Amino acid sequence: MVIRPRTAVIGAGMAGLTCATDLRAAGHSVVVFDKARGPGGRMSTRRLALETGEAAFDHGASSFTAAGADFRAQVEAWMLQGLAAPWAAAGPGCFVGLPAMNTPLKAMAAELETRWTCPVAGLSREGSAWRLEGAAEVEGLFDRVVLAIPAEQAAVLLATVQPAFAALAQASPSAPCWSLMVVFERPVESPLAVLTGGEVVAWAGREASKPGRAGPEAWVIQACPIWSRENLEITAEEAASRLLRGFEVLLGRASPRSVSTVAHRWRYARPEGPPRDVLWDPETGLGVCGDWLGGGSVEGAWRSGRQLASLLTER
Numbered sequence: 001m002v003i004r005p006r007t008a009v010i011g012a013g014m015a016g017l018t019c020a021t022d023l024r025a026a027g028h029s030v031v032v033f034d035k036a037r038g039p040g041g042r043m044s045t046r047r048l049a050l051e052t053g054e055a056a057f058d059h060g061a062s063s064f065t066a067a068g069a070d071f072r073a074q075v076e077a078w079m080l081q082g083l084a085a086p087w088a089a090a091g092p093g094c095f096v097g098l099p100a101m102n103t104p105l106k107a108m109a110a111e112l113e114t115r116w117t118c119p120v121a122g123l124s125r126e127g128s129a130w131r132l133e134g135a136a137e138v139e140g141l142f143d144r145v146v147l148a149i150p151a152e153q154a155a156v157l158l159a160t161v162q163p164a165f166a167a168l169a170q171a172s173p174s175a176p177c178w179s180l181m182v183v184f185e186r187p188v189e190s191p192l193a194v195l196t197g198g199e200v201v202a203w204a205g206r207e208a209s210k211p212g213r214a215g216p217e218a219w220v221i222q223a224c225p226i227w228s229r230e231n232l233e234i235t236a237e238e239a240a241s242r243l244l245r246g247f248e249v250l251l252g253r254a255s256p257r258s259v260s261t262v263a264h265r266w267r268y269a270r271p272e273g274p275p276r277d278v279l280w281d282p283e284t285g286l287g288v289c290g291d292w293l294g295g296g297s298v299e300g301a302w303r304s305g306r307q308l309a310s311l312l313t314e315r
Helices: 014-025 069-080 103-110 133-139 151-158 163-169 225-229 236-251 298-313
Strands: 007-009 029-033 046-049 055-056 084-086 095-097 113-115 120-126 130-132 144-147 173-186 195-198 200-205 217-222 259-271 278-281 286-288
Touching: 007 014, 007 130, 014 029, 014 103, 014 144, 014 298, 046 259, 055 173, 055 217, 069 084, 069 095, 069 151, 069 298, 095 103, 103 236, 120 151, 130 133, 130 144, 144 151, 144 298, 151 163, 151 259, 163 278, 163 286, 173 225, 173 236, 195 236, 200 236, 217 225, 217 236, 225 259, 236 259, 286 298
Parallel strands: 007 029, 007 144, 029 113, 144 286
Antiparallel strands: 046 055, 084 095, 120 130, 173 217, 173 259, 195 200, 200 217, 278 286
């Protein structure tokens, strides 16, 4: 009888769910843990109920591309399932989840054993097994642990159990990003649904221009990395006000009156390092994957998760 190892995957973004999906397909026992209420990570979708209707914001990753043949095949499979579609306004080769950015991740999570709102506070060894500290401790012991979280968060969990991996994570910083979710009382006067290139605002996009979206005039406005880093500790209210002014500069005119503004601070938004191999310690059964090891893209996160799952199942 073949005994399959029990694996804990910490992080329900693209890398973690891809890794967990491949492990489950290979017959492994897998439990996914995430501190959020649902899947997505930086591919999350925020919803807001208003009198004019529900607004939905892809306030992290605005779209994704598929350069490699393997990921293109995956995106085509998602499109056949109605989970993704091209987004013409963002340019050729850009895709989004349908009807929300996190839809493909929700589909993956639905097939897995998951624990939401369950942050992992630490890792410890008990004999040859792993124990997750915090709320997840009630789950018992695991043979293997996969970390699929931002480098800065991974470094904290790795510090006492795998210092070499922790050092690599600490040397892989992410740029922060202030992201503004705004609903205007009427359509913004712009021939373009995607605007780029400002000194404060790096990118702005009309959510309704994406396939499968509806609702009020909702925009996501994302700040430049340098501006975000210099203004990381300002209040959300101040960030919203200044990003709206930056949006008007980019737009070249005054924007309509806003009926709702919510600013979100992504402390670890854009991994800045080059792609590298995943981290895997076969002696202890500890692995690390994520977009920060895959070059910072959605495709890189997907490929990182697949690479680590392959290492865990090659025996």
